[in-house]
Amino acid sequence: MRKFMIAVVLLACSFARAAEKPELWVYCPTNLQVNENVDTLEKLWKRAAAAGYTHVLLSDSKFSKLGEEPDFYFKNARRAKEIAAGLKLQIVPAVFAIGYSNDVLWHDPNLAEGLPVKDSPFIVKDGEARLEPDSAVKFGKVGYADETVHIADGVATVHGSGGHHRFMYKLALPPYRCYHVSAEIKTENYTAQPEIKMSGHDERGLNHQNLGVKPTQDWTHHDVIFNTLDNTEVTVYFGVWGETKGSLWWRNWKIEEVGLANVLRRPGTPCTVKGDDGHAYVEGKDYEPIVDPHLGNDPWRGEYKAYHTPPTIHTKLPDGTRLRVSWYHPAIIYDGQVCACISEPKLMDLLADQARRMKALWDTPAYAMSHDEFRVCNWDKACEKRHETPGQMLAENVKACRELLRPQAAYVWNDMFDPYHNAVKGPYYLVNGPWTGSWEGLDKDVVIMNWNFGERDKSLRFFADRGHRQVLAGYYDGPMSDWRKWLESAAKVQGVQGYMYTTWQNNYDHLEEFARMSQGKQ
Numbered sequence: 236m237r238k239f240m241i242a243v244v245l246l247a248c249s250f251a252r253a254a255e256k257p258e259l260w261v262y263c264p265t266n267l268q269v270n271e272n273v274d275t276l277e278k279l280w281k282r283a284a285a286a287g288y289t290h291v292l293l294s295d296s297k298f299s300k301l302g303e304e305p306d307f308y309f310k311n312a313r314r315a316k317e318i319a320a321g322l323k324l325q326i327v328p329a330v331f332a333i334g335y336s337n338d339v340l341w342h343d344p345n346l347a348e349g350l351p352v353k354d355s356p357f358i359v360k361d362g363e364a365r366l367e368p369d370s371a372v373k374f375g376k377v378g379y380a381d382e383t384v385h386i387a388d389g390v391a392t393v394h395g396s397g398g399h400h401r402f403m404y405k406l407a408l409p410p411y412r413c414y415h416v417s418a419e420i421k422t423e424n425y426t427a428q429p430e431i432k433m434s435g436h437d438e439r440g441l442n443h444q445n446l447g448v449k450p451t452q453d454w455t456h457h458d459v460i461f462n463t464l465d466n467t468e469v470t471v472y473f474g475v476w477g478e479t480k481g482s483l484w485w486r487n488w489k490i491e492e493v494g495l496a497n498v499l500r501r502p503g504t505p506c507t508v509k510g511d512d513g514h515a516y517v518e519g520k521d522y523e524p525i526v527d528p529h530l531g532n533d534p535w536r537g538e539y540k541a542y543h544t545p546p547t548i549h550t551k552l553p554d555g556t557r558l559r560v561s562w563y564h565p566a567i568i569y570d571g572q573v574c575a576c577i578s579e580p581k582l583m584d585l586l587a588d589q590a591r592r593m594k595a596l597w598d599t600p601a602y603a604m605s606h607d608e609f610r611v612c613n614w615d616k617a618c619e620k621r622h623e624t625p626g627q628m629l630a631e632n633v634k635a636c637r638e639l640l641r642p643q644a645a646y647v648w649n650d651m652f653d654p655y656h657n658a659v660k661g662p663y664y665l666v667n668g669p670w671t672g673s674w675e676g677l678d679k680d681v682v683i684m685n686w687n688f689g690e691r692d693k694s695l696r697f698f699a700d701r702g703h704r705q706v707l708a709g710y711y712d713g714p715m716s717d718w719r720k721w722l723e724s725a726a727k728v729q730g731v732q733g734y735m736y737t738t739w740q741n742n743y744d745h746l747e748e749f750a751r752m753s754q755g756k757q
Contacts, residue, residue: 258733259288259750260327260706261743267295267311268304277318279743284322286750291319292603292646292684292735294329299338299585301592312596327601327646330593331586331636334609334651336575337537342585344531344539348576349504349563349615350462350665353411355494357508357548357558364508364522364548364558366494369409374471374488378404384474391485393475395426400483401474406490408463413496413564415542416461418473418488419454426450427479431459435466439662443568443610444541450481458542460496462566496545497564498527503579503617504563508548511557522550531565531573539565539573566611566665574610577632578617590639601644603684604636606651610664624668626658630676637678646682646706655690655697677703684708684735688717691724699728708737710749718752 261283265272280291293315297304319326332338340346357364377386380402385392393400408414416431429448433441442461449455463469473485498506506525508516518524525548533540548560565573575582593602612618612625621628629651637645650656652674660669677683679702686708687694698705707725709718725731734753736746751757 257731257753258290258706259286259753260290260292260733260735261288261746262292262294262708262735262737264294266297267315268297268308270307270311273311273314273318276315279746280318280322280324282743282746284324286747287754288324288736288750290325290327290733292329293326294605296338298328298330298593299332299589300341301589301596309596316597325601326597326599327603328593328597328599329603329605330589330640331604331606332575333577333604333606333632333636334574335572335605335607337571337573339575339582339585339589340531340573341537343501343581344537345499345501345504346575346579346582347499347531347539347565348574348611348618349499350464350566350611351411351561351563351614352413352462353561354559355412355492355561357494357560359550359552359556359558360554362549362551364550364552364556364560366492366545368492372406372408372414372490372492374404374490377402381474389486391473393483395480395482397478399474399476400479401472401476403470403472403474405468405470407467408469410463410465410467412463413493414461414463414490415458415493415496416471416488416490417456417458417542419456419486420446420448420452421454421484422448422450422452423482424451425479425481425483427475427477429475429483429485430472431457432472433461434470434472435464436468437662439464439665441466441469443566443664445569447570454486460493460541460564460567462564493542494545494560495525495527495548495562496542497530497539498525498546499530499563499565499615500526501579501581503576503615505616506562507560509559511559516552516558521552522548538571539567541567563615568610568664572610574612576615576617577612577628578615578621583635586636587639594643599643601646602640603646604633604640605648606633606636607648608657609651609666609670611666613667614665618667624672625666626668626670626672629670629673632676633673634676634678637681644680644682646684647677649683649685649687649694649698652677652683653687653694653697655693656687674701677701679703682706682732686711686737688721691721692727695724695728695731699730704730704732706733706735707731708735709753710736710738710745712738712740712742715745715748715752718749722752
């Protein structure tokens with residue numbers, strides 16, 4: 236044990252020589268609109284300062300909408316600044332919701348990246364045009380079911396055990412159409428999360444939305460939406476991947492083509508209505524303007540509900556007129572993540588406004604850009620007309636964002652610029668093309684906040700060779716032994732200037748231990 240402790244101390248000393256005195260950071264997501272949250276920050280920051288921390292990465296969804304916040308919000312922000320200054324902690328606020336874009340989409344839900352629906356069939360009746368699918372689609376005979384799934388009388392029953400617990404269907408569907416899949420789910424002491432997944436002809440999943448099933452619930456209706464994209468055959472899975480305990484039941488699983496749900500209306504997502512003969516009808520003349528009043532405001536602005544009754548097209552065209560309607564809709568990832576379109580000029584206007592307001596509020600030497608886990612890109616007309624890859628688009632975006640922050644310093648998460656993390660050829664979620672080359676947009680003065688634990692040696696070396704300084708996002712709600720591995724890797728490169736206690740579960744139990752390990756005291 237003594238030899239091990241000596242090795243850890245020598246390791247920390249080696250790193251300290253390379254980075255002089257390393258900074259200690261703590262990540263603090265909060266809502267400064269709540270007075271009590273500032274009290275909570277004060278208690279935490281006193282602990283952090285006493286343990287040797289020097290920086291606070293502060294995030295708040297309200298940072299994207301400072302123009303709408305009440306006076307007491309700014310009073311709380313000023314109080315937080317005073318607390319940090321008194322403790323000699325430097326606040327580094329997070330800006331630019333790129334990837335997790337819901338905060339900036341609060342301003343305009345239409346700025347979401349859109350997946351294309353092409354030539355969906357509608358028919359006019361009684362002054363309204365509604366979807367009339369080319370062919371009916373439904374789930375027939377189960378294509379495959381794992382041995383752990385028992386299906387009888389329209390109910391699929393799963394009891395906890397090892398292995399997978401799925402049943403699936405293969406369906407012939409037209410490309411670039413929007414489909415709604417629903418099911419009722421019941422659980423009893425169930426330890427896994429049931430999923431509805433779709434996949435096409437390649438490795439790309441067509442849906443990544445979480446269902447939000449509770450461990451124990453009575454029969455509850457759940458919805459997902461997916462776009463077939465360029466696929467003519469889609470596999471639909473219901474089930475659980477991996478070991479679980481408890482019981483799960485499915486019933487009333489259905490599929491239907493849907494029209495105009497969450498239809499996006501902006502220059503880069505044109506919505507067109509044509510006749511079967513190709514004749515283009517004119518919005519405002521041949522039919523009333525198309526708008527979905529539920530887009531991006533359920534349950535509040537910037538949040539998108541996967542499915543709701545779609546709007547119809549109001550028109551004076553004769554009954555029986557057949558139409559082909561094309562439009563774009565957002566994709567919802569996991570628990571509500573929606574990505575903005577970085578090619579739409581209005582988005583950059585909003586980011587510029589945020590930079591100006593944040594500088595006026597915080598007047599701090601540095602800001603952190605929130606380019607992170609960007610999972611939907613390059614499908615709409617705004618992107619298409621650029622004739623660039625997603626990586627090239629992101630490179631231009633991050634360069635422009637960095638300019639908005641000058642002369643202050645800028646930090647950014649590593650993953651979307653890291654060829655050993657998410658900046659990959661793909662397929663990556665619902666990104667149309669490769670993220671490779673995105674790192675070319677990073678000026679050398681941008682500091683990388685690196686959380687790529689799995690490929691840490693390659694990742695650290697990649698950014699070090701490019702001349703970037705780095706802050707390691709350690710802890711990450713895992714075992715503290717992982718942090719020792721980070722330290723070992725950090726000692727192999729130059730330019731690691733600090734370590735950050737990064738918790739996504741609001742767990743600061745190991746704050747002091749992390750500091751002692753980082754300082755070679757444990």
